[in-house]
Amino acid sequence: MALWRIRATVDDRPGYLSVLTASLALKSVNILAVQVHTTEGGAVDDFLVDTPDTMTESDLLAAVYKGRGRDAFVARAEAQGLADQPTRALALAGRLVHEPEALGETLRALLDATDVRWRPRPSVDQPGVHGGRMTLADPAGGSYEVLRALPAFTPAEYARAQALVELAASVTRHQRENVALMLPDGAEVTVRPAGAEDLAGVRELHGNCSALTLRRRYLSGGQPGETRLRRLLEPAGGVTLLAIAPNGRVVAMASLLAEGDLGEVAVLVEDVWQRRGLGTALLRRLRAHAERGGFAALVAHTGADNVAMLRTLRRLGHGPMDRDGALVSVTLPAAGQPVSDETPATSG
Numbered sequence: 001m002a003l004w005r006i007r008a009t010v011d012d013r014p015g016y017l018s019v020l021t022a023s024l025a026l027k028s029v030n031i032l033a034v035q036v037h038t039t040e041g042g043a044v045d046d047f048l049v050d051t052p053d054t055m056t057e058s059d060l061l062a063a064v065y066k067g068r069g070r071d072a073f074v075a076r077a078e079a080q081g082l083a084d085q086p087t088r089a090l091a092l093a094g095r096l097v098h099e100p101e102a103l104g105e106t107l108r109a110l111l112d113a114t115d116v117r118w119r120p121r122p123s124v125d126q127p128g129v130h131g132g133r134m135t136l137a138d139p140a141g142g143s144y145e146v147l148r149a150l151p152a153f154t155p156a157e158y159a160r161a162q163a164l165v166e167l168a169a170s171v172t173r174h175q176r177e178n179v180a181l182m183l184p185d186g187a188e189v190t191v192r193p194a195g196a197e198d199l200a201g202v203r204e205l206h207g208n209c210s211a212l213t214l215r216r217r218y219l220s221g222g223q224p225g226e227t228r229l230r231r232l233l234e235p236a237g238g239v240t241l242l243a244i245a246p247n248g249r250v251v252a253m254a255s256l257l258a259e260g261d262l263g264e265v266a267v268l269v270e271d272v273w274q275r276r277g278l279g280t281a282l283l284r285r286l287r288a289h290a291e292r293g294g295f296a297a298l299v300a301h302t303g304a305d306n307v308a309m310l311r312t313l314r315r316l317g318h319g320p321m322d323r324d325g326a327l328v329s330v331t332l333p334a335a336g337q338p339v340s341d342e343t344p345a346t347s348g
């Protein structure tokens with residue numbers, strides 16, 4: 001017995017697939033796997049089949065055309081080449097999580113492509129399939145061109161390939177945003193953006209902070225509720241950075257919340273990690289993010305008794321300071337803008 005791959009288009013009408021499979025069955029062709037891709041030109045059927053050793057490519061083509069198939073493609077195959085394509089795509093996605101730089105090789109394996117080319121600029125063609133050429137948009141900029149002689153690409157193959165491109169871009173961006181930071185006392189932490197999956201770690205961070213530390217962060221007693229924590233992990237238009245100790249614990253978080261063209265910043269550092277330069281380092285990174293995001297300025301609200309936070313803001317080069325009772329609002333100009341030497345203003 002021999003394995004073959006067959007691809008053919010049939011009218012997307014009831015019963016037409018059964019006509020094609022019946023024609024193959026009359027030739028003792030055993031269908032091992034089948035996928036159906038819906039296109040504007042009809043239903044494209046992909047088969048992995050087992051045939052008698054004496055069967056030739058011409059025999060298979062004749063059976064396809066007799067079964068009302070058209071635009072047929074027949075080639076010898078390996079079992080893993082077509083069987084369970086979704087599982088195959090998931091396996092390749094798993095590889096990209098660990099090796100995003102292997103995207104080109106992954107696309108070749110997924111699509112049985114002859115060539116994958118990356119171009120630094122977006123393609124003049126719209127992303128999609130154009131016969132044996134596929135154009136994929138790279139979220140990081142540029143585009144990919146994938147080539148294959150036969151058979152023509154299908155929309156389903158394009159969707160899988162584009163998903164892999166976006167996954168690789170996301171993993172690469174995540175890796176670049178994970179930064180090893182050495183504090184002045186020699187301790188090391190990893191700084192990275194927060195995500196929804198960090199809820200448990202951030203909740204543990206709050207549990208390890210004293211009541212005073214929490215009050216200074218949130219200007220009120222107690223821990224924030226789960227709903228608020230979830231919003232802080234993925235703030236709309238902003239970012240939350242986490243500091244991760246070598247043992248994997250979250251020991252600090254710093255948030256940038258968007259308020260129009262202004263950004264509000266706040267930092268929470270576990271008590272045993274305070275006064276070690278960690279809060280300053282996180283605020284500097286938030287400031288750089290705000291500059292890239294086009295924020296006009298940043299503002300931090302803190303208590304008048306929070307000497308350590310006020311000292312940190314002075315170190316960063318603050319602008320105007322406004323005091324309203326026990327609350328002090330400090331403005332930080334966007335990076336690169338001149339810093340004001342105004343003294344604190346008192347109101348109320």
